[in-house]
Amino acid sequence: MSTLTAHRRFYARFIVASAGASDERLVAAFEAVPREDYVGPGPWPVFIGSGYLPTISDDPGLLYQDVLIGLAPERGINNGQPTLHARCLAAVAPAAGETVVHIGAGSGYYTAVLAHLVGPDGRVLAYEIEADLAARARQNLAWAGERVEVMAASASAGPLPACDVIYVNAGATHPPAAWLDALKIGGRLIFPLTPDTGMGCMLRITRLGERSYAATALMRVAFIPCIGARDLAASQSLAAALERQSLGAVRSLHRDSSPDASVWCAGPGWWLSTAEPQH
Structure with a gap:
């Protein structure tokens, strides 16, 4: 075994275990x-x-640490923290043969991890709005063939294909309807729910039925904004909720109904609740 392979093997075990997964x-x-x-x-x-601080050399072994590497530092775009992504991937558990939509794919590193998780019978649709990064991702992921498709486009407004997992790597002030509509029954969405200033939370949503969604706020996070998924009023509502309420209280998401006394945070057409989801 080469030294680099040994570094990568230890790194993989380290970040997954550090994320509390097995x-x-x-x-x-x-x-x-x-x-x-x-x-x-x-x-x-x-x-x-x-x-940013440059590594001491171009030895690839230096990359196998729990650090963020700048992809486009002048734009604040990084290859995200591995333990954070390991925890998020463990939370939505992409399975062999599933279809995953990856939003904010960057240069494709975590897209590649998703491709390995869904295997040869699965599919990953990667969206990256920065055209240069999308081009890099397309080249980097050529090995996956038709299993992975990279699109230099926003995934916030238009309809998405029906999918089992939506994995978002940019901060949204609210869950866009297009994301919720695309989830199959049993499908999982995970995204950074973030206000315009300060930290937000990583939110996991599971579609239990046609109109039933479970929701869990996993941890505090900060991400670059998701273009097309930002709204000032939603940001203000979220900031107030984060200030006065516990992340652990979130239990469900509701759509197109009036919030009741269990409301945790609300926006146009959606609200998070502290009540268990109705099946």
């Missing part, structure tokens, strides 16, 4: 994807909160 399929998916193939040539800019 799924061997997830470990294998991270182990199978060379991060160096998706982040451009080194040395690499490592995000440190206030800016």
Whole structure:
């Protein structure tokens, strides 16, 4: 075994275990994807909160740490924190043969992990609004063939194909109707629900029936904005909810109905509730 392979194997086990997961399929998916193939040539800019610090060399082994690597630092676009993504992927558990929509694919690293999780009988539709990053992702993911399709487009407004999982890597102030409509029964959506300022939360939504959705706020997060999925009024409502209520209280999502006393946060056409979902 080469030193680089050993680094990647340890990294895969480390980030999945650090995320509180034990799924061997997830470990294998991270182990199978060379991060160096998706982040451009080194040395690499490592995000440190206030800016970026370059790695000491272009040794790919340096990439197998729980760090954010800048993909387009001048635009604040990074290859996200591996443990965060491991936790989110464990939460929606893409299965072999499923169809996944990946929104905010960047240069395709986590798209590749998704492709390994759904396997040769599955499908990943990747959306990336930044045309240069979409082109990089398309090239980086050529090995997957027809299993992966990359589109240089927004996924916020237009209809999406019916899918089992929607994995969003950019912050939205609300769940767009197009995302909720695309979920099959049993489908899972995970996205950063974020106000315009400050941190938001990673929200998982599971479609239990035609009009029934379970919801869980997993953790506090900060992400770059999802273009087309931002609304000032929704941001203000969310910021107020985050200030006064516990993330752990979220239980369900409702659509096209008036909020009742169990409301956690509300916006036009949707609201989160502290009550259990109705089946």
